[in-house]
Amino acid sequence: MPRTVRDVVFVDGVRTPFGKAGPKGIYHETRADDLVVKAIRELLRRNPGLDPKKVDEVAIAATTQIGDQGLTIGRTAGILAGLPTSVPGYSIDRMCAGALTAVTTVAGSVAFGAYDVAIAGGVEHMGRHPMGEGVDPNPRFVSEKLVDESALFMGMTAENLHDRYPQITKQRADEYAVRSQEKAAKAYANGKIQADLVPVSVRRTNPEGGETGWGLVTADEPMRPGTTLENLAGLKTPFRVHGRVTAGNAAGLNDGATASLIASEDFARENDLPVKMRLVSYAFAGVEPEVMGYGPIPATEKALAQAGLSISDIGLFEINEAFAVQVLAFLDHYGIADDDERVNQYGGAIAFGHPLASSGVRLMTQLARQFEEQPHVRYGLTTMCVGFGMGATVIWENPHFEGDK
């Protein structure tokens, strides 16, 4: 049977505000599945042209798939969100690149013709499910020296990356982090972020976290506008004595959820759905787990090669800021300046937070906004590093592109 690969588009994306994990965090008493349900419902509300019956799949990523992130959360979240029972769902895990993988996986199915439209997103409640909860690494990893022990601790892999690239100093990482906070604050001030947030009602019964009762979350909790280099200089380096990685130049431990609509371009046009980005290529790559932050580089190489593009064709970058060093390694590799204005225009995970498996769609949602504002840009990419030594990259085309002027 002859098949034609179909164009796949990013229709829309939303997310909950991100929270700080822990007993004082805004989502401490909120379930993870409820977070992703609110995101899915907002997505459907924002796209009334989409008949929910037509949704072919709900793919939801979570790193720790137990408790309220277990039970095949893609399926349960669909039912909880009020989708018809005829809409199936499943769960995805590629740690930090979970939501990104949810997008590429359903995109592959759309291109193949299995789906017309699907919901892809992710959730991580790191307060309810701390990193490493329930893990049971095979002892062979260590006994056979398959990986260094540091590979299991993301902060240590970031220190390792500093070792590999001595020119990436703590000073550079801190400067990068300060800029991320500045850009995020500016994006908030200009209303670039709020438009894609769904407000979430949150309950608090423990007065330690602040006023009790029901409240409403409409903004990211982790943001630290006004952060200065001096503020960062004194922070502890928890992963290594005299190290370089601090809570200030890395993303925190966060709670949040994202959801996006991925469709064939024909379906989107026929159903009057927006076309915010067109998928060009995607790739995943493995690297040594000890320097997992290097992952975006080979993944991007692959994705560019598949698309027949070079890095100079990319006009906008959304790089997940798990650690400043990982972004800087990427920028150094491609000879891009630390403060290049094409990179993370609205700031990144250092400011907004990084609820592991949810973050990929945040990158896409922000890139989509930037595409809309910058029709002179044709291509952009979203990329992130992934635990156990991986990288993930998706290259997107701007449907608003007006040609070279």
Add this chain to the structure above:
Amino acid sequence: MSTTAELLKGAAELFPGEVVTQAHVRHFDLPLGAGRFALITLDNGHDHTKPTTLGPQSLANIDAAIDQVEKEAADGEIVGVGVTGKPFIFAVGADLKGVELLKRHEDALAIGKGGHDVFKRLSKLAVPTFAYYNGAAMGGGVEIGLHCSYRTVSAALPAFSLPEVFLGLVPGWGGCTLLPNLIGADKAVSVIIENSLNQNKQLKGKQVYELGIADAIFEGADFLEQSLIWTASVLKGEIEIERPVIDRGEAWDQAVAKGRFIADGKVHGAAPAAYRALDIIAAAKNGDLQQGYDAEDQALADLIMGGELRSGIYAFNLVQKRGKRPAGAPDKSLARPVTKVGVVGAGLMASQLALLFLRRLEVPVVLTDIDQERVDKGVGYVHAEIDKLLGKGRINQDKANRLKALVSGVLDKAEGFSDADFVIEAVFEEMGVKQQVFAEVEAVAPAHAILATNTSSLSVTEMASKLKHPERVVGFHFFNPVAILPLLEIVRGEQTDDASLATAFGVAKKLKKTAVLVKDAPAFVVNRILTRFMGEIQNVIDEGTPVEVAEKAVEPLGLPMSPLVLLELVGPAIGLHVSETLNKAFPDRFTVSPNLKAVVEAGKRGFYVYDSGKPELDPEVAALLKQGDTVLTEEQVRARVLDAVAQEIGLMLDEGVVAEAQDIDLCLITGAGWPFHLGGITPYLDREGVAERVNGKRFLEPGVASVPA
């Protein structure tokens, strides 16, 4: 301290055991840049199984929360105030335990006034107020919201009501006054009077919205978020709330008249609450809220100090608590599993029982009878009822298939009952027949199987006496209509063992019946009291009092139907049979009416004809009646009937037929539909002095179902 705070402090001291609700105030920015908002969450700190109630300390907490937001509103720090509840619960109204403790009219008045004073403040803040009915809302919970400027309701809200009239109160924290002014008198009467008197019918979220009580409805999944976004739009003027103009003309009066008609039909003037509520609704026509609140305070205080409310709360607690934890039931760990049920007989009663067991237990149910035609008819009945449920959408096709596959009929008891754990008989009401049936069942059923009898008047002990294992025989007396009346009298025969009894109670619970443990005494509880009651009515008629006078004499009790209409429902022949049984047992107190006998022998199925639409004495029956010449007044008839009932209950308690008077009342409420405002009957007999007069003592301690001394 403000006067309100003092008032509430005084009230709180009277109620040290209050489960206190906190009123948490939390601030945040609304979406759409609408400004800073204060949201009050009502939360008693327990999960949804212990709903939030509003006692005096809780009201004081709400008062304090309003102090805070009032100042913030006045200072321009906030743009609006909202009120919502903990997950699944908004608030379910006043704490009845606190109401029960009130002894003085002025304390009762303080509760009413305290609620008003606090809630009224919500409508007087310098900013708009919003209630978000997120979950169950009743009584005072509903009323908090009525004092707000706007309301939203969750589509997932399962229960919303003003149940005060049902219990013997009026919605007295603004409900009677505000609701008709919000949605019109007609709809308000439906909510306050009709629903309350219709077994406390609850509204769902959608109905709350459709009635116009809520201005907007949102789905449960993100109800609060959407409510707050809507709030932001309202505050920014992007959404305008249009409410229908209330018809304050004749329609208002008609609505109140309709309410009186409904109340008359249900309580026949016997309970004051509905009428007090209607008086306030009638007066609310002029829109003068304060006048309405004052009237509510008075009505509340009067009713709280009256016997009907105390009886109502007592009855409510019997049904809700004692009904769920039957007095004297053996430890449930002794109960054996019931995985298959046998029904002996396939007549109408047996078929109804088969259907009930099938639906509730969802285990195989086998009917047997003496010929194939009857068996087929019984199974056919069950199938037809399942189809009816399917047609009404009460069950789906899968469930219908499942149930139909579970019911079967056989002629051979050995084939049907060899693996049954519970066999119930509903054959002809004659000792010899029933003993024979049980002997046949015992021969084929497993050794552990419970043998239950649905007898209404025969001795369970005697029925078991000829068996090898009489310890497994239990009386299981249902009330007609089986699907509707909750009562199940569980009769312990002299030899019934604990395991069998525990199994019977376990089955009753699964059947969702209100089980009451009863000693093996003639006609058990309900039939004995009703027969004594009816017998006395029959006696006065036989002696010469006109039928109408005898019937009207008991109207002030507010029973669900008159004695002779009840007799018609039961069937005169069955009534006669039970009276004969009881006459045999207690010839000095139970008579067999020759007139009733004549009516039965003439084949009449009742005393009345309904040609004119109203019951009128059937001329053919009138011709049969042979009356004496002693004509009593209504008062005299009533006194005789009540005396007889009080005497009988006194004797039953002496005999140990049930554990306590409470069980008598629970039986009458759930098995005969006797009203809450009578508390069954013993609170009424105490209140009217009948118990003292007849038995020389009360049935219940003062303070139980009455105002404490």
